[in-house]
Amino acid sequence: MELLSGADMIARFLKDEGVEHIYGYPGGAALHIYDALFRQDSVKHILVRHEQAATHAADGYARATGKPGVVLVTSGPGATNAVTGIATAYMDSIPMVVLCGQVMSHLIGEDAFQETDIVGVTRPVVKHSFSIKHPSEIPEVLKKAFYLAATGRPGPVLVDIPKDMTSPTERYEYVYPKKVKIRSYNPVTRGHTGQIKKAVDMMLKARRPVFYTGGGIITGRASEALTDLVQRLGFPITTTLMGIGGFPQGDRCSLGWLGMHGSYEANMAMHHADLIIAIGARFDDRVTNNTSKFCPTAKIVHVDIDPSSISKTVRADVPIVGAAGSVIDEMISLLQDREPASPDALAEWWKTIDGWRAEREGKLYEPSKPGEALKPQEVIEAVYRATRGEAFVTTDVGQHQMFAAQYYKFAKPNRFITSGGLGTMGFGFPAAMGVKLNFPQDDVVCFTGEGSFQMMMQELSTCKQFDVGVKIVNLNNQSLGMVRQWQDLNYKSRHAHSYMESLPDFAKLIEAYGFTAIKVTTFDELEPALERAFADTHELVFLDIYVDPFEHVYPMQVPPGLHA
Amino acid sequence: MRHIISILLENEPGALSRVVGLFSQRNFNIETLNVAPTEDPSLSRLTVTTVGDDRVIEQITKHLNKLIDVVKLVDLTEGNHIERELMLVKVKALGASRDEVKRTADIFRAQVVDVTPSVYTVQITGDAGKLDAFVQAMAPIGILEVARTGVSGIARGDKLLSL
Numbered sequence: 044m045e046l047l048s049g050a051d052m053i054a055r056f057l058k059d060e061g062v063e064h065i066y067g068y069p070g071g072a073a074l075h076i077y078d079a080l081f082r083q084d085s086v087k088h089i090l091v092r093h094e095q096a097a098t099h100a101a102d103g104y105a106r107a108t109g110k111p112g113v114v115l116v117t118s119g120p121g122a123t124n125a126v127t128g129i130a131t132a133y134m135d136s137i138p139m140v141v142l143c144g145q146v147m148s149h150l151i152g153e154d155a156f157q158e159t160d161i162v163g164v165t166r167p168v169v170k171h172s173f174s175i176k177h178p179s180e181i182p183e184v185l186k187k188a189f190y191l192a193a194t195g196r197p198g199p200v201l202v203d204i205p206k207d208m209t210s211p212t213e214r215y216e217y218v219y220p221k222k223v224k225i226r227s228y229n230p231v232t233r234g235h236t237g238q239i240k241k242a243v244d245m246m247l248k249a250r251r252p253v254f255y256t257g258g259g260i261i262t263g264r265a266s267e268a269l270t271d272l273v274q275r276l277g278f279p280i281t282t283t284l285m286g287i288g289g290f291p292q293g294d295r296c297s298l299g300w301l302g303m304h305g306s307y308e309a310n311m312a313m314h315h316a317d318l319i320i321a322i323g324a325r326f327d328d329r330v331t332n333n334t335s336k337f338c339p340t341a342k343i344v345h346v347d348i349d350p351s352s353i354s355k356t357v358r359a360d361v362p363i364v365g366a367a368g369s370v371i372d373e374m375i376s377l378l379q380d381r382e383p384a385s386p387d388a389l390a391e392w393w394k395t396i397d398g399w400r401a402e403r404e405g406k407l408y409e410p411s412k413p414g415e416a417l418k419p420q421e422v423i424e425a426v427y428r429a430t431r432g433e434a435f436v437t438t439d440v441g442q443h444q445m446f447a448a449q450y451y452k453f454a455k456p457n458r459f460i461t462s463g464g465l466g467t468m469g470f471g472f473p474a475a476m477g478v479k480l481n482f483p484q485d486d487v488v489c490f491t492g493e494g495s496f497q498m499m500m501q502e503l504s505t506c507k508q509f510d511v512g513v514k515i516v517n518l519n520n521q522s523l524g525m526v527r528q529w530q531d532l533n534y535k536s537r538h539a540h541s542y543m544e545s546l547p548d549f550a551k552l553i554e555a556y557g558f559t560a561i562k563v564t565t566f567d568e569l570e571p572a573l574e575r576a577f578a579d580t581h582e583l584v585f586l587d588i589y590v591d592p593f594e595h596v597y598p599m600q601v602p603p604g605l606h607a
Numbered sequence: 608m609r610h611i612i613s614i615l616l617e618n619e620p621g622a623l624s625r626v627v628g629l630f631s632q633r634n635f636n637i638e639t640l641n642v643a644p645t646e647d648p649s650l651s652r653l654t655v656t657t658v659g660d661d662r663v664i665e666q667i668t669k670h671l672n673k674l675i676d677v678v679k680l681v682d683l684t685e686g687n688h689i690e691r692e693l694m695l696v697k698v699k700a701l702g703a704s705r706d707e708v709k710r711t712a713d714i715f716r717a718q719v720v721d722v723t724p725s726v727y728t729v730q731i732t733g734d735a736g737k738l739d740a741f742v743q744a745m746a747p748i749g750i751l752e753v754a755r756t757g758v759s760g761i762a763r764g765d766k767l768l769s770l
Contacts, residue, residue: 162621167632171675174620191675226770227617227678351669354662 047217049178050079050209053142056185058085059219062113064104064480065089066097070117071157072144075209077115089480089509092501094121096473098128099499102137103474104481106460107435109264111138111192112477118144118206119157123164127467129199130168134464135285136262138197140188145174145205162203170198175208179215186220195230196349197262234346234365234373242320242344242361243377247384249318251340251392252278255301258285258463259323259347265368266290266456269322272371275378277389279396281309283324285463288453298396302330303600304445308399310600313338315395322346323367326357327464332600346370407449407597411566416591419443419518422569423450426488426516429573434486434514435460435478439471439495442524445596447490469498475513476502486580488514493543494523503556503583512581520592521546528595553585560585609638610664611690611760613768614653614671614680618644622676626653629674635659635667639692639735639757647770650678656735656758679768687763690734693756695720696742699749700727708748715741726751734758 047055053076057065066089069077080088091097094116101112112132116125122143132139146155162172171191173184181204188200246252260269260282266289273280273296280290281301290297299306301313313319319341324330326345331337334356345352345359346367353362363370408420423446426434436451437460438444444461453459460478462470475489496517506513518524526541553560561572563586576584616622623642630637635657642653657667664682671677683690700708700722708727712719717731731741735758742753762768 163624166621166625166628172621225675228675349673351666351673353669355666358662 045217046214048075048079048209048211048214049175049181049204050075050211052178052181052215052217053185053204053209054079054083054086055217056182056219057113058083060185060189062086065113065115066091066100066477067115068094068097068117068121070119070121070144072118072146072206073115073121075206075211076142076144076204078211079209088115089476090505091473092504093499094124095128095469096476096499096502096505098125098132098139098141099467099470099473100477100480101139102128102132102470103437103460103477105132105137105139106261106474107457107478108481109262109457111140111189111197114139114141116141116143117157118146118161119159121157122161123159126165126168129165129201131462131465131467131470132199133168133170135258135462136197137199138192139199140185140192141199141201143201143203145203147207148205149207151205162201165201168199169201170196172201172203174203175205178208178210178213181208182217183220183223186223187225190223191225191228195228196352230348231350231364232366232369234363234370236373238361238363239370239373240377242363243374243381245318245342245344245361246276246278246320246374247381250388251315251317252276252389253298253312253316253319254278254280255283255313255319255321255324256280256286256289257283257322257324259367260286260289261456263323263348263367264456265323265366265371268368268371268375270294272375275375277386278320279312279393281305281313283327283330283463284448284461286324287448287459288456291454292452293454300448303332304449304596304598305600307403307598308396311399312396313341316341318342318344320344320346321359322371323348325352325355328356331356403598408594411591413566417563417566417569417588419446419520419590419594420450421566422516422518422588422590423447423490425569425573426490427451429570429577430486430488434458434488435475435482437461437471437475437478437487437489439489439491440466440468441492441495441526442520442528442594442596443490443492443518445525446518468495471495472499472513472515473502475515476506476511479511479513480509483512484580486514486577488516490516490518492524493517493519493521493546493549500552503553503558506583507556507558510581512579512583514576515583515585517549517585517587518590519546519549519587520590520594522592524592524594525596527592531595549585549587558583558585560587563588608660609656609658609684611654611656611683611688611758612668612671612680613683613760614655615645615678615768615770616642616651616653617676617678618649618651619676622651623653625674625676626655626671629670630655630657633666633670635663639755641757641759650770652768654757654759678770681762681768683760683762686766688760689763690758690760691732692735692738692758693730693732694738694741695754696729696731696745697751698727698729698745699725699751701725704748708745711741711744711748715744717741
């Protein structure tokens with residue numbers, strides 16, 4: 044039996060749980076915990092420069108590895124600064140555990156210095172939260188937090204820890220709980236076999252089927268199984284933004300992604316389908332647009348681990364609650380016992396789809412001519428070539444995010460790391476740090492814009508302290524591109540506050556931190572700059588690439604004038 | 608359509624706020640809410656009446672079930688059930704209307720539970736419709752104050768909401 048203080052229990056628990064990195068920022072209410080971290084060397088603490096960055100870095104780590112990211116912040120402003128990152132993780136179902144310092148128990152409710160009801164503030168954006176009431180419950184509560192964060196539909200879990208719970212003078216028995224049980228929480232894994240059979244019957248009879256898959260394939264580690272299933276059936280497949288990488292984009296069956304900025308053939312195929320097999324996707328408004336006109340002729344099979352995602356916006360004909368991987372495996376084994384559909388059955392459908400493909404054949408943008416500004420799309424394509432399509436890619440939010448999703452062709456899951464649901468500007472750079480710290484030998488590229496980058500650029504200092512060699516590709520169009528695009532389309536080009544006037548000289552700024560920055564303004568400069576940037580994977584390089592500010596993201600499925 | 612949803616909830620701090628927060632966060636509506644501990648001190652029973660079409664009610668029950676603190680729930684309106692609400696009403700009881708209050712209370716099988724020279728406090732139980740009718744009947748005489756508990760309910764017969 045071992046007696047430990049609450050703070051030491053936290054440090055020890057993190058070690059026993061196998062946590063390697065935590066991202067955080069100290070402050071009064073968290074000081075006992077920081078002292079405990081100081082006195083051990085199993086868990087490495089990454090000191091960020093703003094708590095929001097801690098959550099995004101932990102989030103990037105979680106998206107790349109599938110394991111929960113861990114954050115430690117202090118009470119009050121430390122905790123409230125973390126809220127945006129918690130909400131970002133919540134919207135994209137990312138496993139995360141956030142440990143928050145809190146004022147002493149006897150001060151709670153008295154508006155004490157640096158007190159916030161952070162459990163209340165975060166309630167709508169966490170999977171669950173805990174307040175520690177006694178130091179002895181720390182190991183079990185932490186185990187529950189990790190268990191909840193990583194199982195079922197993953198999500199962030201917050202643990203509020205009043206300072207007196209971590210007092211160094213009070214010691215209690217510590218045992219690492221290998222397992223915990225929560226009586227009200229039994230996430231479904233296997234789907235209902237009867238329902239899966241029904242779905243397989245429909246798949247074999249379908250003449251115009253489409254797979255529509257989302258982030259559930261990535262978080263559920265089901266991309267191999269999905270690829271097998273799709274290739275067996277020879278059905279077309281479209282993924283959501285969050286589902287990118289769940290199926291190789293170069294495959295003939297891949298129609299690319301769907302929705303507002305998705306491909307023409309993906310959206311046309313969804314509209315004309317007779318069967319949609321949705322797996323780990325949630326029919327969100329950026330995909331469906333007007334739900335009453337969405338997929339008018341299709342029967343819908345919807346597989347999701349979260350029952351509340353099914354029939355939330357679009358009614359499912361065959362709902363299947365279960366983990367993507369297990370349901371797909373069962374579909375495959377059922378298909379093996381069945382007479383396969385005739386290969387001709389889908390010939391007509393593929394002819395139609397190839398027709399749509401041919402209709403939009405050619406580039407969606409005009410590459411720059413000598414003397415003209417670079418196009419953001421050609422920059423993404425050049426980075427794709429320079430990294431042989433193998434980099435981890437994080438993005439911020441806006442036009443560059445859509446271009447990255449369109450032009451960097453992902454063949455593997457967990458490689459495209461983007462804030463899809465919440466759309467958080469400032470996400471990309473700290474997320475890239477979280478990835479790079481855990482994959483030091485891989486290239487990690489952050490596509491950003493001068494708007495997004497300025498929201499989290501203080502993290503250059505963190506990169507300096509911990510030698511984080513991310514490659515920052517700043518698509519500098521001197522404006523908030525996506526806002527400007529909407530203003531062009533819907534507000535007669537009245538560019539209200541979408542300009543980025545008085546931009547800094549990014550090269551000087553980066554150099555002030557001791558890093559390399561390369562300014563690129565012409566196509567000829569692009570390839571040599573990329574060669575230089577990717578010469579050493581351990582070096583942080585910032586590419587300030589001036590691109591055409593008038594470029595829009597196309598295709599776009601919202602008619603101008605519609606304020607969606 | 609109106610639904611009565613009964614929930615067994617972990618008797619933990621913050622559990623109630625998660626349930627109530629869910630309704631406002633997802634734009635669901637609460638008509639009445641009633642919560643108290645059960646025979647098992649680790650569980651509270653919460654009953655909420657809400658209005659919505661089948662799609663909305665399905666979403667409400669799914670989202671409630673997703674809350675970690677919700678152990679079990681039942682939509683009582685899906686089967687035969689008993690619905691009760693308790694109401695305390697203070698009514699002006701002066702002169703001729705003093706008898707009228709008592710007579711009306713008797714008709715509704717309500718009890719006068721507190722008396723002053725000018726006021727009767729009446730206790731009545733029943734379903735929401737009966738309580739509404741009583742309020743209507745008393746209104747012309749002069750209602751001073753109303754306190755309703757919100758609906759509580761239980762399934763008829765052998766059906767149980769328990770662990």
